[in-house]
Amino acid sequence: MTDSASIPLTPLYTEPRDRAIALLTLDELRTLEQRAAASLPANTLMARAGAAAAQFIVDSGSQRPVWIVAGPGNNGGDALVMAARLKQSGVAVEVCMPVEVKPDDARWALNEARQAGVKITADIPASFDDFGWLVDGMFGIGLGRPLEGVFADIAARLSKRSRASGNVLALDIASGLSSDTGEPVSRSNDGRAQAVRATHTITFIGGKPGLFTGDGRDLSGKVYIADLGLDAFAQPSVVLNAPSLFGPHLPPRDFATNKGTFGTLAVIGGDTGMCGAPILAARMALYGGAGKVNVAFIGTDSPPYDPPHPELMLHHVDQFLLDKMDALAVGCGMGQSERAKKLLANVLVLDVPKLFDADALNLISSDENLASKVAERGTRGDPCVLTPHPLEAARLLGSDVKKVQADRISAARQLAARFAAVAVLKGTGTIVASPDGRVSVNPTGNAALATGGTGDVLGGLIGAFLAQRLPAYEAALAGVYLHGLAAEALTDEGEGPAGLTAGELAPKVRNLLNRLFYAT
Numbered sequence: 001m002t003d004s005a006s007i008p009l010t011p012l013y014t015e016p017r018d019r020a021i022a023l024l025t026l027d028e029l030r031t032l033e034q035r036a037a038a039s040l041p042a043n044t045l046m047a048r049a050g051a052a053a054a055q056f057i058v059d060s061g062s063q064r065p066v067w068i069v070a071g072p073g074n075n076g077g078d079a080l081v082m083a084a085r086l087k088q089s090g091v092a093v094e095v096c097m098p099v100e101v102k103p104d105d106a107r108w109a110l111n112e113a114r115q116a117g118v119k120i121t122a123d124i125p126a127s128f129d130d131f132g133w134l135v136d137g138m139f140g141i142g143l144g145r146p147l148e149g150v151f152a153d154i155a156a157r158l159s160k161r162s163r164a165s166g167n168v169l170a171l172d173i174a175s176g177l178s179s180d181t182g183e184p185v186s187r188s189n190d191g192r193a194q195a196v197r198a199t200h201t202i203t204f205i206g207g208k209p210g211l212f213t214g215d216g217r218d219l220s221g222k223v224y225i226a227d228l229g230l231d232a233f234a235q236p237s238v239v240l241n242a243p244s245l246f247g248p249h250l251p252p253r254d255f256a257t258n259k260g261t262f263g264t265l266a267v268i269g270g271d272t273g274m275c276g277a278p279i280l281a282a283r284m285a286l287y288g289g290a291g292k293v294n295v296a297f298i299g300t301d302s303p304p305y306d307p308p309h310p311e312l313m314l315h316h317v318d319q320f321l322l323d324k325m326d327a328l329a330v331g332c333g334m335g336q337s338e339r340a341k342k343l344l345a346n347v348l349v350l351d352v353p354k355l356f357d358a359d360a361l362n363l364i365s366s367d368e369n370l371a372s373k374v375a376e377r378g379t380r381g382d383p384c385v386l387t388p389h390p391l392e393a394a395r396l397l398g399s400d401v402k403k404v405q406a407d408r409i410s411a412a413r414q415l416a417a418r419f420a421a422v423a424v425l426k427g428t429g430t431i432v433a434s435p436d437g438r439v440s441v442n443p444t445g446n447a448a449l450a451t452g453g454t455g456d457v458l459g460g461l462i463g464a465f466l467a468q469r470l471p472a473y474e475a476a477l478a479g480v481y482l483h484g485l486a487a488e489a490l491t492d493e494g495e496g497p498a499g500l501t502a503g504e505l506a507p508k509v510r511n512l513l514n515r516l517f518y519a520t
Contacts, residue, residue, distance in 0.1 A: 020245050021225070022236035023441060024206040025180050026141060032205055036230055045228055046074065046105045049204045050081020052226035053171055056202050057082075057133055058089055062167070064132025065092035067125070069154050071138035071175070072099040077106030078171050078204075079137025084109075084116035094131075095120045098150045124154065133167045134158055136196045140172035141179040141208070146186035147194055151175070159197035162221070170198035173208055174219045181407045182214025182429060195219055205230050209238050212441045213408050213429025238409060241432065241440040243516060246478040249470045250517050262291035263326035263467030267460060268317060268347065269359070271340065272299035274333030277358070279303075280453050280502055281332045281460030282312050287506035288464030288482075289513060296320045298340060317343060327353045329463030331360030332456045341367065348373040353466040355385040357459040358392075364419075365395035371419065378420020378435055383472050386415060387424040387459055409439060422472040424462070426455065430480045434473040442477075445484025448491050453502030458483045461509060482509050 024032070036045055057066055068083050070076035076097065086093040097120055101110050113120060128134055136158055138151055147155050155176060162168040173179045176186070176195025184193035199221040203211060210216045211223050239245070251262060265285050269278040278295045285293045286309060295302075296317040306312045322328060330347055334340050341363050347354065348370065356364065356374070364370045364386075374384050388396060390404045397404070397414055404411040408425055412433035415423035425431040430442040462479035470478065486508035490496050495504065 020242045020440075021240040022206045023209040023212065023238040023240055024236060025209065025238065028236065029141065029179075029205060029208075032230055043105055043108050045204075046077050046081055046109055048228040049078040049171070049226065050109065051085050052204070052228070053078065053082040053135075053169070053202050054085035054089065054091075056169070056200075056224065057086060057091065057135075060133070062132035065094065065130060066133045066135060067128060067131040068093065068095045068135040069138055069158075070095055070097045070101065071140075071151065072102050072106075073139065073142050074103050074106050075137050075140035075142060075171055075175070076101045077103065077109035078140070079135060080106070080109035080113040080118075082135065082137070082171070083118045084112045087113075087116040087118050093118060096122065096124055096154070098122050098154075124150070124157075128157070128161055133169055134161055136168065136170040136175050136198060138175040138196070140175065143175060143185055147176045152194065155194070155196045162197045162199050166199045168196070168198045168200070168221075170196055170201040170220065172204050173201060173211060174198045177210055177216060177219050179208040179210040181409065182210040182212070182216030183406050184215055184219070193219060200224070202226055204228055206236075207240060209409055209441055212240060212443055213427075213431060214405065217428050237437075238439045238441060241442040241444075241477050241481050243481065245440065246470070246474040246481070247517055249474040250478070251468050253518055259291035262289055263469060264292040264294065264324070265290045265327050265329060265460075265463050265467040266294040266296050266320070266322060266325045267332060267463065268296045268298075268322070268328060268330045268343070269332035269334040270295065270297040270299055270302060271333060271335035271337065272301050274335065275299060275302050277333030277453065277456045279306055279312070280456045281329055281463070282306075283309050283503065284457040284460035284506045284509065285329070285464035285467070286311060287510040288461045288479075289510075290464040290467045293464075294320065294325070296322065298334060298343065322347065323350050323352065325352055325467075326469070327355070327463055327466035329355045329357070329459050329466075331356050331358040332459060334359035334363075336363055336366075341370070344370060345373070348377065351382070353382070353472065355387065355459055355463050355466060357387045357455065361386060361388050361392045361396060365392070371396075375418065375420045383435055384419070384421045385424065385462055385466070385472050385476055386419060386421050387426060387455070387462065387476075388415070389426045389455065393423075393425055409433075409441070413439060422476050424476050424480060426458070430484070432473065432476045432480060438473060440477055442480045442484060444481055444488055446487050446491055446497055448487040448496030448498075448500040449484070450497075451500065451502060454483075454505065457502050457505050482512055485512055
């Protein structure tokens with residue numbers, strides 16, 4: 001029998017998050033499983049998965065009994081092996097198996113549990129108060145239909161426990177959650193996910209995209225990987241964003257550098273009555289390390305200078321030479337007037353790295369000529385960065401928000417392909433997709449970012465990295481990672497998630513940037 005101590009668990013939510021972890025799609029997982037089945041003794045993967053899950057519970061230090069629900073497939077088999085190993089380790093355990101497992105591997109696991117003396121019943125206790133951990137081993141990645149009957153009832157009770165007092169562990173992935181998209185297989189009439197809400201997930205072989213985007217972050221809780229001794233794909237189709245992906249591209253801060261070394265950014269926007277948005281973005285760009293930062297306003301009521309940050313150079317766009325910049329961040333508070341559209345068309349012909357956000361995206365989505373110019377730049381090797389939220393993404397794709405959110409990774413890929421651009425699809429588990437096929441899911445950020453202006457500061461931060469001459473994809477990765485990490489750090493300090501303002505993010509980003517990459 002496999003020694004559970006030999007199965008490593010990799011916590012994904014501990015600092016530093018410095019590895020680009022493979023996020024395996026269902027097809028990639030099936031390929032790995034088939035490869036392993038051809039080279040390993042029968043039942044090996046299930047034995048390793050169950051042993052790793054049991055070791056997780058043992059390592060938690062809980063002395064109370066464990067309640068496990070086992071589904072009819074291989075996820076149920078993992079749960080049964082887990083139960084057997086817990087029993088053999090002296091942990092009191094009870095298994096609820098509403099429907100007897102069917103696959104051969106799972107039948108082997110059932111025999112293992114019975115031989116170990118595990119109590120197996122179809123009954124569900126009236127109360128879970130006597131149990132320390134509840135374990136979801138119903139369906140994992142294998143569910144393609146809504147939870148029904150007794151399994152739907154159990155999912156609801158597990159989720160209630162998760163919200164109330166915690167300690168709900170999902171095996172591989174919370175039952176009812178798509179491992180590829182992070183969307184629940186079904187929703188109730190009021191839009192709630194009909195899936196288990198876990199406090200912890202131990203996922204097998206490799207990470208899954210659905211654990212980190214859409215509803216997945218809420219339903220999965222704290223995630224651990226047990227790789228089961230398998231080597232994942234050398235070039236997975238999706239990876240988890242991490243500093244190792246962008247850190248090497250940050251410019252060194254040598255003694256002999258000057259402000260020109262770190263580039264000049266112009267933030268373009270701020271129509272009449274909307275000057276705050278570009279100022280927020282520009283302040284973040286300063287804290288993000290750009291050498292010089294300008295704001296080019298479209299409107300007539302722009303301030304002469306920014307009192308908190310007189311370092312910013314403020315201009316009216318008509319009196320400013322945009323082609324002298326190292327990068328442009330366009331769209332914050334820009335409006336959608338004919339004047340804004342004409343300015344956007346003029347910007348698109350400039351040979352300068354560009355980010356488009358907010359109203360610039362809305363103008364592009366409503367004008368095929370502008371859209372074709374964006375794509376044309378990308379096909380010439382100068383991809384723009386687009387930073388839409390789901391509604392803006394839907395407009396750009398001629399779709400709707402529901403379809404975008406149903407498969408966020410696919411939507412980001414479509415945006416990257418259609419506009420030959422680096423697409424940053426914002427939201428929980430922001431997706432960054434490059435036109436060359438690279439895709440990353442960002443693990444940082446929290447509800448503190450659900451407030452006005454945080455999108456503007458993200459645009460300013462990515463713009464600052466473009467000005468520092470990071471390639472477009474890496475600039476986007478750096479921006480979304482540090483933006484989200486700043487929200488998490490401020491929340492840890494008691495400044496969020498409720499009431500955090502967008503402007504508070506900039507000083508924390510500076511702190512993180514220096515601590516993670518420039519500390520001596």
